[in-house]
Amino acid sequence: MAKIGFVGLGKMGSPMAANLIRAGHDVRGFDVVPHALAAAKQAGITIASSAGDAASGVEVVITMLPEGCHVLEVYRTNLVGNAGPGTLFIDCSTIDLKSARDAHAIAQAAGMASLDAPVSGGVVGATNATLTFMVGGEDAAARRAEPILSAMGKKIVHCGPAGTGQTAKACNNMILGASMIAVCEAFVLSERLGISAQALFDVVSTSSGQCWAVTTYCPVPGPVPSSPANHGYKPGFAASLMLKDLKLAREAAEMVGAQTTLGRHAADIYTGYEAAGFGASDFSGIINHIRAQGETECA
Numbered sequence: 052m053a054k055i056g057f058v059g060l061g062k063m064g065s066p067m068a069a070n071l072i073r074a075g076h077d078v079r080g081f082d083v084v085p086h087a088l089a090a091a092k093q094a095g096i097t098i099a100s101s102a103g104d105a106a107s108g109v110e111v112v113i114t115m116l117p118e119g120c121h122v123l124e125v126y127r128t129n130l131v132g133n134a135g136p137g138t139l140f141i142d143c144s145t146i147d148l149k150s151a152r153d154a155h156a157i158a159q160a161a162g163m164a165s166l167d168a169p170v171s172g173g174v175v176g177a178t179n180a181t182l183t184f185m186v187g188g189e190d191a192a193a194r195r196a197e198p199i200l201s202a203m204g205k206k207i208v209h210c211g212p213a214g215t216g217q218t219a220k221a222c223n224n225m226i227l228g229a230s231m232i233a234v235c236e237a238f239v240l241s242e243r244l245g246i247s248a249q250a251l252f253d254v255v256s257t258s259s260g261q262c263w264a265v266t267t268y269c270p271v272p273g274p275v276p277s278s279p280a281n282h283g284y285k286p287g288f289a290a291s292l293m294l295k296d297l298k299l300a301r302e303a304a305e306m307v308g309a310q311t312t313l314g315r316h317a318a319d320i321y322t323g324y325e326a327a328g329f330g331a332s333d334f335s336g337i338i339n340h341i342r343a344q345g346e347t348e349c350a
C-alpha cells in the first residue's frame with residue numbers, strides 16, 4: 052500500500068481521499084480552507100500542516116484543485132521542493148491544456164514522474180469510487196498510477212502523452228454541453244407542439260436521438276426519477292462547471308485551429324444562463340432558460 056499526499060480536499064478531493072484510505076493506503080491531506088480540513092478529518096483523512104508537508108515522505112502526490120493557476124502555484128511553491136525524487140505526481144483537477152503541459156514540465160524538471168488524470172462522474176462517482184479517469188503521461192507513470200486510481204474509480208483510460216487526459220475531458224464535456232442543449236430544445240419544442248415529455252422520452256430513448264442527456268439525465272421531471280429535474284435542478288453538475296469546461300474546450304480548439312462551432316455556441320448559451328444567476332443550478336436547468344427565451348421571443 053502506498054503513502055499518498057492529497058492536496059485539495061473539496062467536494063471531489065475529500066471523498067476521493069477517503070476511498071484511498073478505505074483501500075488501505077496511507078493518506079495525508081491538505082487544503083487551504085479550514086472547513087474543508089475539518090470535513091476531511093471527519094472522513095478519516097490525516098491532516099498535514101501544509102501542502103509541502105503532505106508531499107514530503109510520500110510515493111504519490113495527488114492534486115484536486117479548482118483551476119490551472121492553483122495547480123501551477125502549488126506545484127512550484129509547495130510540492131516539487133518537498134517531494135522526494137521520483138515521486139509520482141497525479142493532477143486530477145480539470146484544467147486548461149497549457150497549464151497541464153506546464154505542470155508536467157515543472158514536475159519532470161524536478162525529477163518527478165507526472166500524469167494529468169481528470170475525472171468524469173462528479174461527486175457521486177467520487178463518493179462511490181466509480182469515477183472514470185482520463186490519463187495523460189508516460190506509460191511507466193500510468194502503470195504506476197493504476198492501483199492508486201482504481202481505488203477511486205471504475206474505469207481508467209490512458210489517452211496518450213502529457214496533456215491528453217485534459218484533451219479527452221474537454222472533448223467529452225463539449226459533447227455533453229452541446230447535446231444537453233439539443234435535448235432541451237427538443238423537449239421544449241415537443242411541449243409547444245403538444246407531445247407529452249414521457250412520450251418524447253419513450254421515443255427518443257429507444258431511437259437514434261438517444262444519448263446520456265436523455266436516458267440518464269433527462270432535463271424534464273418525470274421520465275428519469277433520479278435526474279436533477281426532479282429535484283429542483285439541484286446539482287449534480289453545476290452550470291458554472293459546465294461553462295468552465297466549455298471554455299477550456301474552446302481554448303484548446305483555438306490552440307490548434309479546430310472548428311468547434313457547436314461547442315462555442317454552447318459556451319455562449321451557458322454564459323447567458325450563468326449571467327442570469329443560475330451558475331449554481333444543475334446544468335440541465337438550461338431547459339428553463341431555453342423555454343423562457345422562446346416565450347420572450349413569441350411575446
Ligand code: NAD
Pocket residue numbers: 058059060061062063064081082083084087102115116117118121125143144145146170171172173174287288289292
Ligand atoms: P472545490 O472547490 O470543492 O474543491 C477545491 C479545493 O481546493 C477547495 O477546497 C479549495 O480550498 C482547495 N484549494 C484551492 N487552492 C488550494 C491550495 N493552494 N492548496 C490547497 N488547497 C487548495 O472543487 P471540486 O468540485 O472538488 O472540483 C475540483 C476539480 O475537479 C475542479 O478542477 C473541477 O473542475 C473538477 N471536477 C469537479 C466535478 C464536480 O462535479 N464537482 C466533476 C468533475 C471534475
